[in-house]
Amino acid sequence: MEHIELFFKSIFIDNMIFATFLGMCSYLAVSKKVATAVGLGAAVIFVLAITVPLNWLLDVYLLKDGALAWLGPEYAEYDLSFLSFIMFIATIATMVQLVEIIVEKFAPSLYNSLGIFLPLIAVNCAILGGSLFMQSREIQTLGLAFNYGVSSGIGWFLAILAIAAIREKIRYSNVPAPLRGLGITFIITGLMAIGFMSFGGMLTGGDEEKTTEQTVVVEPTQQKVEITKEAIDIAKNEKEIKE
Amino acid sequence: MGLLSKKDIKLITDPLADNNPISVQVLGICSALAVTAELKPSIVMAISVMFVLAMGNTVISLIRNIIPPKIRIIVQLVVVATLVIIVDQILKAFAYELSKQLSVFVGLIITNCIIMGRFEAFALANNPWRSFLDGIGNSAGYGIILIIVAFFRELLGSGSLLGFKVLGDSIEKTGVYAYGYENNGFMLLAPMALITIGIIIWVQRSRNIALIEN
Numbered sequence: 004m005e006h007i008e009l010f011f012k013s014i015f016i017d018n019m020i021f022a023t024f025l026g027m028c029s030y031l032a033v034s035k036k037v038a039t040a041v042g043l044g045a046a047v048i049f050v051l052a053i054t055v056p057l058n059w060l061l062d063v064y065l066l067k068d069g070a071l072a073w074l075g076p077e078y079a080e081y082d083l084s085f086l087s088f089i090m091f092i093a094t095i096a097t098m099v100q101l102v103e104i105i106v107e108k109f110a111p112s113l114y115n116s117l118g119i120f121l122p123l124i125a126v127n128c129a130i131l132g133g134s135l136f137m138q139s140r141e142i143q144t145l146g147l148a149f150n151y152g153v154s155s156g157i158g159w160f161l162a163i164l165a166i167a168a169i170r171e172k173i174r175y176s177n178v179p180a181p182l183r184g185l186g187i188t189f190i191i192t193g194l195m196a197i198g199f200m201s202f203g204g205m206l207t208g209g210d211e212e213k214t215t216e217q218t219v220v221v222e223p224t225q226q227k228v229e230i231t232k233e234a235i236d237i238a239k240n241e242k243e244i245k246e
Numbered sequence: 247m248g249l250l251s252k253k254d255i256k257l258i259t260d261p262l263a264d265n266n267p268i269s270v271q272v273l274g275i276c277s278a279l280a281v282t283a284e285l286k287p288s289i290v291m292a293i294s295v296m297f298v299l300a301m302g303n304t305v306i307s308l309i310r311n312i313i314p315p316k317i318r319i320i321v322q323l324v325v326v327a328t329l330v331i332i333v334d335q336i337l338k339a340f341a342y343e344l345s346k347q348l349s350v351f352v353g354l355i356i357t358n359c360i361i362m363g364r365f366e367a368f369a370l371a372n373n374p375w376r377s378f379l380d381g382i383g384n385s386a387g388y389g390i391i392l393i394i395v396a397f398f399r400e401l402l403g404s405g406s407l408l409g410f411k412v413l414g415d416s417i418e419k420t421g422v423y424a425y426g427y428e429n430n431g432f433m434l435l436a437p438m439a440l441i442t443i444g445i446i447i448w449v450q451r452s453r454n455i456a457l458i459e460n
Contacts, residue, residue: 022436027275028359085335088353089327096323125319128276128357135350181451184459185272186444193440200437230404230411238431 006150013154015202019129020162021195023136026129030163031188033120040167041160042113043120048156050102050124051133054095055152056145058134061090091134099125129159166192203242250379257379261387263454267360268391269447270457274360277351278392279439285408287347288396292389294337294352296382298329299361303381306369313370322365323356330355360384395442403433 019025026047033043064070066087071078103121107114114121124130133155142148169191178187267273274295281287305325306313313321334352337345345352355361364384369377400406405413405422414421416429432438451457 024276024279024436024439025354027279028273031272031275085331088331088334088356089324092323092327092356096320122319126323126357126359126362128354128359131357132276132350132354135353139350179448180458181448182444185269186447186451189440189444189447193437193444196437196440200435230406230409230416233416234404234429234431234434236431237429238435241431 006147009147009150010154011205013151014158014161015199015205017155018158018162018199019132019155020159020192021199023132025132026127026159029120029123029127029129030159030166031185034163034167034170034188037164037167037171039116039120040163042117043124044156044160044163046102046117046121046124047127047129047159048153050095050099050130051152051156051159052149053102053152054091054098054130055133055137055155056149057094057098058091059137059142059145059148061094062087062138066090087135087138092131095130095134096125099130129155162192162195165195254376254379257376258383258386261383262390263387263450264457266387266391266450267363267384268388268443269450271360271363273363274358274388275443277354277358278388278395278443279436281348281351282392282396282399282439283403283434284347285393285396285400287344288392289389290337290341290344291348291351292385292392294333295355295358295360295388296385297333298326298355299364299385300378300381302326302329302361303364303369303377304374306365307372307374307377310370318370319362322362326356326361326365360388391443391446394446395439398442399433399438402430403438404431405429 017023020027020030029043034040062070064073066083068082068084069079070083071081099122103114106117106121133152136155137148137151142151166188170188173187173191182190261267265271268275268278277291277295281291302325306322309321330353333355334345337348337352364380368380372380397407400408401412405411405416413427414423416423
């Protein structure tokens with residue numbers, strides 16, 4: 004049950020593009036045609052599915068506070084979490100290089116169509132972001148980590164597929180000159196994000212889930228700045244009224 | 247170190263408007279959208295990126311002749327990751343609340359396309375002083391967009407700037423609130439960041455016709 008909940012949550016509610024804006028650069032750059040968008044989206048799902056569980060293993064058995072206890076009791080107080088960034092990015096770069104070699108050997112047509120984008124996935128915020136969110140949300144098991152990787156990838160894939168399809172459709176529309184290309188894409192993405200917010204009530208059917216979501220996105224400071232809290236209340240009220 | 251010649255000044259001023267990393271080069275969008283719900287984290291983020299980019303550009307430029315081409319990306323990643331770890335630890339030590347608010351986006355500076363983009367496009371081919379200036383210029387351009395977006399989002403969304411209530415007190419109904427004005431809580435949510443940047447691009451390209459795409 005937890006798996007299904009995490010799966011749908013990561014695709015619709017915590018969508019990598021619409022809720023946390025990860026991977027926007029390649030999202031904006033590659034979404035001019037549906038075919039390349041599909042290729043890049045599939046590559047992102049693949050890389051996330053491999054790197055998130057691997058980084059989970061690294062985090063739990065090497066980096067977390069007290070993670071080294073399996074080596075011996077004297078290592079139990081070591082906290083190597085400050086090395087997370089460099090270990091995660093190293094794993095990701097290695098895995099992407101490996102995937103590139105395998106794809107070149109076994110699926111050369113796919114390799115040619117992806118072109119420069121496969122190596123560029125290594126520095127895609129979505130990949131590192133997936134691992135970092137996995138760490139900050141303290142995903143509990145390897146299966147859940149794999150689930151999170153795949154579903155985040157599917158969410159990203161959905162977003163880039165949608166925007167590519169829309170951009171193809173509006174190619175002959177009468178967009179004002181200064182908005183052409185980049186500007187209108189931002190605004191359309193914003194509108195899609197508003198649409199995706201409607202999924203917020205999907206799993207629990209109540210405000211609890213949405214408030215947590217607000218906290219993840221807005222993140223009020225722990226000093227309890229009243230304004231921000233009050234703003235969240237107003238947003239919550241707006242949602243309640245909308246329902 | 248050299249003088250600040252005209253070409254050098256251009257390195258700093260170009261990215262502020264005509265070659266802005268976010269609205270023209272389309273780099274560094276992710277963090278620009280995520281942290282701009284309030285002004286203070288945006289300023290801190292801009293300063294962090296400035297440190298990482300300026301220092302990183304200089305370091306890469308200093309070692310540009312001894313990096314083997316095959317492991318170029320790995321060397322760049324190591325330099326950036328180290329600098330970001332330093333920034334992250336400093337933030338955790340001196341501004342813990344803020345670092346909790348920025349959460350994973352400090353780590354995501356590593357994959358901030360501006361940094362790798364400038365390494366590849368500039369630092370690998372220019373001397374350290376010019377690379378340093380280029381780093382300052384591009385991060386300043388990035389910072390400006392961040393601050394503009396955060397300014398509007400915080401002002402319209404919570405009626406405050408840097409935590410100070412500038413429009414009056416919404417509970418006591420003083421200031422502007424006495425006339426019935428209410429905070430637009432929606433500005434604090436994700437989609438409005440996207441639309442705000444879309445509008446900024448609109449304004450920028452109306453003023454500078456050369457940037458319009460076909």
